Amino acid sequence: MSIEITMPQMGADMTEGILVRWVKSEGDQVSRGEIIAEIETDKATVELEAFEEGVLLRLVASEGETVPVGNVIAVLGSPGEAVVSPPERKEQAAAPGRGTAQGPVAAAAGAPVAAPARAPVADAGSGRLRISPVARRIASEAGIDASSLRGSGPDGRVLRRDVEAAIAGTLQVSNEPPAREGATARPGGVEPLSKMRQAIARRMSQSKQTQPHYYLTLDIDMTAALAFREQFNQAAGEAERVTINDLVVKACTLALQRHPKFNAEYSEEGLVFHGSVNIAIGIALDEGLIAPALLDCGAKTLGTIAREAKDLVARAREGRLRTDEYGSGTFTITNLGAYGVETLIGIINPPQAAILGVGSVMPQAVVRDGAIVARQVMKVALSADHRVTDGAEGARFIREIQGLLENPASLAL
C-alpha cells in the first residue's frame, strides 16, 4: 500500500512551495520523523519530515521545482513494492491571472483559463473577499478573477451585477438601456451608469492604477502605404478592400511576431507570452466603447484581415459578437483617424502589455534629402506597460511598425 507525500501547506497563505533538495533518494528506507526534503516557501526554507515509515518508491517532484500545495511530490511504500501507476500530476492550480510563468503559453491567448479551484481571496482588510455565492459561481465559470472586481453591493460585496459587468467589460456590448430610464442628463441630475460605462470605468482605472505606462510617439510617412493600398484595392474584391487601419493591424501583427514581449502580459509569476496574435480593435459605440479581437492575425493575409475587420465592426455595432472575441485580445489598436485627431495616446487595455494609438493621415511638410516636400503623415503613439518592457524595446517595436508601413510590400505577404 503506497502513500502519496504531498506538498504541505505551511501557513494559510501558502499556495505552492519549491522543492529545494531531496535529502533522501528513491529506494531509501525512511522512518517516521526523518527529514526527507527541504522545501522553500515565501518565508523560509523548511525541512519536510516523513509522517510514516517506509521506502521512498518514487520521487515525483524534481529539485528546484515549484509545486502547488497538495500535489504529490513523492510516493512512499513497502520495500520492493512497485508504484502501480505514476501518480498523475494535478493540474497546476490556476493562479489569479492567466497561465504560468513557464514561458510561452500555447493556449489561445487570453482565453479564460480553467476556473480557479478556489475563488480568489482579496488580501485587503479582513483578508476575505466579500462576494455573493452567485457572483462567485458566475465569475468562476467565466474565468474571471473576482478579487479584481469592485463590489457595488452592501459593504462593498461583489454582486452578480458586478461580475456580469466585468464579463461585459471584457468588453461585451450590451444593447440594454442604462439601468434606469428617465434620468438622462438633466442639469444637476445623476445619470446611473450603464453596465458598459461601469466596465469601462473599472477597467481603465485598473489599467492606470496597476500598469505603469510609458509613451512613445513618432510620425509614419504613409505616402507609400496609401499608394500600396490603392493598388491593392484595385485588385481586391469589395469585401477585401483595405482600410488604413487594416494596414496598421497587419503591420502590428508582423511587428508583434518579431517583438513577442508586446504580445505578452505581466503576472506575479512572470511574463505570460501569448501563442497567437489577437489584435483588439477599439470600436466607438453610442453607448461607449468595445474592443473585440481579430483572432490569430498571424495566420491571416491582409485581405482576410480587411474582410474580417469589416465583419467584426458590423457585428460589434449590432451587438452580435461571439464570446471568444471578447477579452481575448493580446494587443489593442485604437484609431481616431476618422475623427481628424492628430495624436491619440491610449490607455492600455488590461491585462495586455501595450496599445497603439493612431491619428489621422494628414499632408505635412517634411524634410527629405534637404528639401521640404509634402508627405502623407500619420502620428502613432505607443503606450506600453513598463513592467513588461522598457523604453528602448518600445522604440524598436514602434520603429518596426513604422518600417513596415513605410515599406508596405511586406504587408501583402
Add this chain to the structure above:
Amino acid sequence: MAEMRMRDALREALREELRRDPTVFLMGEDIGAYGGSYSVTKGLLEEFGPERVRDTPIAESGIIGAGIGAALGGLRPMVELMTINFSLLALDQIVNTAAKLHYMTNGQMHVPMVIRMASGGGSQLAATHSHSLEGLYAHFPGLKVVCPSNPADAKGLLKRAFRDDNTVVFIEHTANYGFKGEVPDDPDFLVEFGQANVLREGSDVTIVGYSGSVHQAMRAAAMLEEQDEISAEVVDLRTLRPLDMDTVVRSVKKTNRAVIVEDAWKFGGFGGELSAQIMERAFDWLDAPVARVCSKDVPMPYNRDLEFAALPSEEDIVEAVLAMF
C-alpha cells in the same frame, strides 16, 4: 366562479363536505348556535342539525381528544379551536396522539381529523391572544399544516384536508376572513397540498410568505415596482407541511435573492427553516443573505400603535429588499 369572502369560501367547503360525506361532522366552541367566532359555521347548525354541528364546552384538550376518538372510530371530524392561542391547551393531544398514532401503530390506526383555528395578531387582543404558531405545528412530523391566504385556496385546501387520512392543522389568519376573491363553484375543486403558488412573477427578488403575510408581500412588491423599479416575485407557500421547496428554490435561482415574511417571531421560527433550506439548495445562486421580516422579539403589545410597530409591515419588506441591492 363566484366572488366571496374567505369566511364564506370556508363555509362553502364545510357545507359541501357535510353533504358529500356522511361521516363528516363539526364540533367546537360556539360553532353551532352562535355560528362561529368568525362566522365561518353560520347557518350550518340549521342546515345539518345538532348531530353533525356540535357545540362543545370550553375544554380544548377534551375536544381534540373526542375528535381523535371519533376519527379512530371511523368518522371524519372537523374540530374548531376558535384560535390558535387556545390550541396550546390541546397541544399534548395534537402532538402526542393525533400526530403519532399512525406512526406508532405502523399504520394500523389513522386519525382523519381536521383542526381549524384562527391565527395572527393585529386586533388588539394583546400578548396571550395574538399568536402566530404555524411554525410550531410545522415542527412536528405527523402533522400537515395548511395556511391559506385567499378564498379559493381556503376552499380547495379545506376540502382537500377532509380527504386526508391523518390530522391536518388548518390555520386561518384573522385578517384574511374578510378578504374577497373568486372561488370555483365546482364541488370537486381541490387544492393539493405541497404546491406553492407563484402569485406574482418577478426577476429581482423572491418574497416568500404564507397566510396573512402574503398580502403584505404583494403590497410590498407593488411598492417596489413603482418606487424602486425592482421586480419582485411573490411565492405563497399555501402549506408548510408538506413544504414545496422546489418552487421556492426555482424562484430564488431566478432572482438570486430571497426575503421571507411571516407574522411569527424570527427567533427559532419557520422562516429560519426556509432560510436554511434555501441556503442548502440554492447557495450558489444567492446574491445576498436570505432576509427575514418577522414580528419584533417581544410579546404582542396591546397598545394599537405598538402592536403595529411589532408586526411586520410592507415597509419593512421594502426596506429588507432594498438592503440587498
